[in-house]
Amino acid sequence: MTVKLMQGNEAVAWGALAAGCKFYAGYPITPSTEIAELLARELPKIGGKFIQMEDEIASLAACIGASVGGLKSMTATSGPGFSLMQEHIGYAAMTEVPCVVVDVQRLGPSTGQPTSPSQGDVMQARWGTHGDHPIIVLSPTSVRQAFDLTVSAFNFSEKYRTPVILLMDEVVGHMREKIELPDPKSVERVERGTTSVPPEWYKPYGDSSSDVPPMSPFGAGYRYHITGLLHDIAGYPTQRVDEIDPWLERIQRKIEHGIGDITMVEEDGSDARTVVVAYGATARSARHAVKLARQQRCKVGLVTLLTLWPFPEDVIARVSRSAQRIIVPEMNLGQLALEVERVAGRNKVVRINRANGEMVTPQLILNSIEGN
Amino acid sequence: MSHEEHTAYSYLRQTKKFPNVWCSGCGIGVVMGALIRAIDRIGLLKDDVAVVSGIGCTGRMPVYLDFNTMHTTHGRALAFATGLKLAQPRLKVIVVMGDGDALAIGGNHFIHAARRNIDLTAIIVNNSIYGMTGGQYSPTTPLDQLATTAPYGNIEPPFQVGDLAMAAGASYVARSTVYHAVELDRYIEQAIRKNGFSLVEAVSYCHTTFGRINKLGTAVDMMRMLKENSVTKAAAEKLSPQECANKIVRGVLCDLDKPEYTALYDQVIERAKMGENGKQRTAGGL
Numbered sequence A: 001m002t003v004k005l006m007q008g009n010e011a012v013a014w015g016a017l018a019a020g021c022k023f024y025a026g027y028p029i030t031p032s033t034e035i036a037e038l039l040a041r042e043l044p045k046i047g048g049k050f051i052q053m054e055d056e057i058a059s060l061a062a063c064i065g066a067s068v069g070g071l072k073s074m075t076a077t078s079g080p081g082f083s084l085m086q087e088h089i090g091y092a093a094m095t096e097v098p099c100v101v102v103d104v105q106r107l108g109p110s111t112g113q114p115t116s117p118s119q120g121d122v123m124q125a126r127w128g129t130h131g132d133h134p135i136i137v138l139s140p141t142s143v144r145q146a147f148d149l150t151v152s153a154f155n156f157s158e159k160y161r162t163p164v165i166l167l168m169d170e171v172v173g174h175m176r177e178k179i180e181l182p183d184p185k186s187v188e189r190v191e192r193g194t195t196s197v198p199p200e201w202y203k204p205y206g207d208s209s210s211d212v213p214p215m216s217p218f219g220a221g222y223r224y225h226i227t228g229l230l231h232d233i234a235g236y237p238t239q240r241v242d243e244i245d246p247w248l249e250r251i252q253r254k255i256e257h258g259i260g261d262i263t264m265v266e267e268d269g270s271d272a273r274t275v276v277v278a279y280g281a282t283a284r285s286a287r288h289a290v291k292l293a294r295q296q297r298c299k300v301g302l303v304t305l306l307t308l309w310p311f312p313e314d315v316i317a318r319v320s321r322s323a324q325r326i327i328v329p330e331m332n333l334g335q336l337a338l339e340v341e342r343v344a345g346r347n348k349v350v351r352i353n354r355a356n357g358e359m360v361t362p363q364l365i366l367n368s369i370e371g372n
Numbered sequence B: 001m002s003h004e005e006h007t008a009y010s011y012l013r014q015t016k017k018f019p020n021v022w023c024s025g026c027g028i029g030v031v032m033g034a035l036i037r038a039i040d041r042i043g044l045l046k047d048d049v050a051v052v053s054g055i056g057c058t059g060r061m062p063v064y065l066d067f068n069t070m071h072t073t074h075g076r077a078l079a080f081a082t083g084l085k086l087a088q089p090r091l092k093v094i095v096v097m098g099d100g101d102a103l104a105i106g107g108n109h110f111i112h113a114a115r116r117n118i119d120l121t122a123i124i125v126n127n128s129i130y131g132m133t134g135g136q137y138s139p140t141t142p143l144d145q146l147a148t149t150a151p152y153g154n155i156e157p158p159f160q161v162g163d164l165a166m167a168a169g170a171s172y173v174a175r176s177t178v179y180h181a182v183e184l185d186r187y188i189e190q191a192i193r194k195n196g197f198s199l200v201e202a203v204s205y206c207h208t209t210f211g212r213i214n215k216l217g218t219a220v221d222m223m224r225m226l227k228e229n230s231v232t233k234a235a236a237e238k239l240s241p242q243e244c245a246n247k248i249v250r251g252v253l254c255d256l257d258k259p260e261y262t263a264l265y266d267q268v269i270e271r272a273k274m275g276e277n278g279k280q281r282t283a284g285g286l
Helices: A008-019 A033-046 A056-068 A079-095 A122-127 A143-160 A170-174 A241-256 A280-295 A313-322 A336-344 A362-369 B002-010 B028-042 B058-064 B077-087 B099-105 B107-116 B161-168 B181-193 B207-213 B219-228 B261-273
Strands: A002-007 A023-026 A049-052 A073-077 A099-107 A113-117 A136-138 A163-169 A176-181 A225-227 A265-268 A274-278 A300-305 A307-309 A325-330 A349-353 B049-053 B068-071 B092-098 B121-126 B172-177 B198-203 B230-232 B248-255
Touching: A002 A008, A008 A033, A008 A073, A008 A099, A008 A143, A008 A163, A008 A170, A008 A176, A023 A033, A023 A056, A023 B077, A033 A049, A033 A073, A033 B261, A049 B077, A056 A073, A056 A079, A056 A099, A056 B077, A056 B107, A073 A079, A079 A099, A079 A122, A079 A163, A099 A143, A099 A170, A113 A170, A122 A136, A122 A163, A122 A307, A136 A143, A143 A163, A143 A170, A143 A176, A163 A170, A163 A280, A170 A280, A225 B058, A274 A280, A274 A313, A274 A362, A280 A300, A280 A325, A280 A362, A300 A313, A313 A325, A313 A336, A325 A336, A325 A362, A336 A349, A349 A362, B002 B028, B028 B058, B028 B092, B028 B121, B028 B181, B028 B198, B049 B058, B049 B077, B058 B068, B058 B092, B068 B077, B077 B092, B077 B099, B077 B107, B077 B261, B092 B099, B099 B107, B099 B121, B099 B161, B107 B161, B121 B161, B121 B181, B161 B172, B161 B198, B161 B248, B172 B181, B181 B198, B181 B248, B207 B219, B219 B230
Parallel strands: A023 A049, A023 A073, A073 A099, A099 A163, A136 A163, A225 B068, A274 A300, A274 A325, A325 A349, B049 B068, B049 B092, B092 B121, B121 B198, B172 B198, B230 B248
Antiparallel strands: A002 A176, A099 A113, A136 A307, A265 A300, B172 B248
16 A cells, blocks of 8 residues: 555556556647656556557557557547547447547537536547447546546456546546555456467357457467458458347447446435435535535435446436435536436436536535525 | 469468459459468468558458458558557568558558558558549549549649658658569568568559549550559669659669667667666556
8 A cells, every 4th residue: 555645647547557557559638648658657667568649549549459469558638639539449349359548528629628627528438439339438536536447447348348438537637636556466457358269269259158258369379350340250241130230239238237347336325305416526526515515404415426338327216216306517518417317307307517617616516405 | 373372372261251342353462462472481470460451442451361360440550550569569560551541541640650660561552542432532543533533633643652651761662563463572571571661552453443434444454554654663763754754663662771669669668677777666666
């Protein structure tokens, strides 16, 4: 256990190293650049590789290439770069290549406000790439969680063979907190499933007892094909409906069956009649508002979502059975609120939205709790 | 001949893949054959070769080849290959691209891969057109030629692929045509052997789009044009610039020895592992 004063972005980099990250490719962008700087310094010390690519498209491409080569890989960016990465988030989902993408959200759209926080990429993280695909999106509220969720992001990515997005915001990314970091050796690491069958038996996208087939790195003696085209279990392109349907069902199922494992929420009095559902830096304001409200003997609960996608609908459904009002504060014009409304019903949901570069303050949330 | 056929056969995937997607008479198959013969001549193990491609007709080449193969996104093959090469430096990573793929949507990745001088072998099959989408003009379509998106003639000057690669920093650049298959074999072999970024431009044709729109005849007619319209570098040096203007100049355009990226990165690792004063640092310490 080491006590450190550390920034959220630094915690992401250390979390990546603790998770076994051996490759980083990125392009400088505020407010995520510290992650690249720290890994440029630290990765070569452990024999890992860092490369600054010519843009964000190339950065995620290089990460996927390195992951195919057997290395745990990560990139980090912010809104404009995240937009450019969408093409390869889809490629990683289609080809089932593990990789971690960190998006330290800033105010958008477009260049927006590079140093102002935002939670405007919630829907982009879910649906930014074209086509139906499963995705895992995690969002930390503190520096320590930035470390822990980065580790989780790598573990989920390897376990489910999927891109995982760590959706930070500028506040959590740049904020410094005193944190205790675990000994990297004590951090649980998930390694991707490998294969030991004779090479001619190996089916990179099937022929397995699990929905997550083992993945052999290039160069290990299992020669196979990877393509962004729809493919059969051997990896070859197909237009056959009877091969496409089972594939599509499997990649959805592998995440759906893992929802219990993937869903991370923190609940504090979530059986109250008024419950605040929050995530990221906004959850910090919500926690303070709930504390102030309780000092005034107001009964209010708090649900902090650490997993945003797949959306924790079972948790929200349970909360909505006892709650009369669900307050959803967000630094956007109402993105995750749409999901809460879908599960809880629109009449129960009260939105608090700010998309001007300012945080949602505890007072704003407190006013809402008090029914003002 | 039969021996050559047999050689190629043993490098092709036997299951589910044929017939291939290319039009009969297409030059891409010649380049695939040349690549196989070059790899066979060097004696590389199939497990030690990766072939990475982007999108387009040439992008379909890897699926037929019994190596570690990756068909990526449009224009980005070199960026994927860069990550793969860094992760597995012992792999011979060969990147096959078309002219639109490598030089339009992938132009930025192309010049930066060359600039880094990372040990990748790029093969550009240059048929001067977007074939798969049906004949739109590309960055190598000659001036005044017709394309479905240049119905009044192309007004954009084409890239000189070799000059671009050399200016960007490639170690080895060669050009030949799909008519000169034996020459292609040799250049691809040299390119793979080169430690650094190497490029072979294989000038080809697309008789089903470019040829049809510009009334250039059959595949055989276009193949003959490659023969009649190209000169060796040595012969070109004896011609006036006017005589050379519309000729395809074949030959090794550059062959340099320069520091290679993955080797330089190994030095970065060495430096990082040693402290400033030469002491071993604790790896990954908090």
